[in-house]
């Protein structure tokens with residue numbers, strides 16, 4: 001696979017009267033061709049700064065960036081025609097229809113108007129194309145925004161929080177659209193806080209925290225490298241579950257009680273659970289690792305700022321203490 005987007009060692013320091021703020025601190029990212037790539041990070045971690053820097057809207061202090069193999073910002077004019085981006089919510093004139101809006105944008109961008117029905121079809125707005133934008137739902141306005149970015153048939157589409165403010169139906173529509181675009185060969189980079197969505201639609205992710213990459217790779221690699229040490233424990237019917245949980249808790253286990261089972265959150269050695277219980281003639285009927293989802297990984301990685309001068313990659317084991325080792 002070849003990279004559509006490469007960023008390495010990106011630094012951005014904002015200086016204001018209130019002081020100096022390091023927004024990007026040696027940030028790296030690689031997005032491969034044809035992928036839907038999720039860009040995740042908590043509020044203020046540097047996502048928008050990264051996207052704005054890529055698009056030449058902010059000047060970085062240091063680092064290298066390339067889009068479609070061309071160094072940017074120097075050669076941005078050469079690749080700009082192949083990049084569609086929505087980094088700030090575009091404002092549309094409510095009295096114009098989607099069709100008129102896109103036709104005007106096509107004229108302004110030197111794009112053939114014949115492209116307008118095609119993008120309306122792509123984003124699922126064809127049937128409502130002649131209605132005024134002010135009658136549209138938020139989800140439809142978001143899709144119109146995507147349509148405007150698609151006019152020039154970009155090879156790379158960059159979207160900052162495209163699902164923001166959408167209800168579950170709108171989010172589902174956006175998910176289908178992203179997949180369709182990717183299936184058509186486009187590379188999509190999207191930032192989002194909605195981690196369940198990212199897990200569903202993205203092939204790969206980069207997680208940023210405090211201006212640095214803390215994880216990157218395919219969604220399955222990132223999940224696999226942060227397998228949770230939580231296990232679910234179910235006991236034989238009729239066994240005193242509370243007593244068993246208390247026994248383990250006294251031994252240092254982090255117990256969460258559920259209706260018909262409990263979980264041990266820090267079980268780095270699950271055998272210790274069966275051993276302790278069996279010593280009291282309590283036998284488990286189920287001992288299952290609880291798999292981590294992207295949200296667990298995100299919280300674990302971004303809960304603490306990365307150590308100075310390091311980027312933790314998916315292949316680097318996270319050292320964390322656990323009960324029962």
Ligand SMILES: Nc1ncnc2c1ncn2[C@@H]1O[C@H](COP(=O)(O)OP(=O)(O)OP(=O)(O)O)[C@@H](O)[C@H]1O
Pocket residue numbers: 014015016021022023041042043044045046047048049050
């Ligand atoms: N123009 C600016 N002047 C000073 N500081 C700024 C400016 N823009 C952003 N910052 C700061 O830089 C850091 C990164 O901000 P950025 O907007 O890139 O984060 P983000 O990950 O996009 O956050 P969010 O998810 O909240 O949009 C934050 O601490 C923010 O307060």
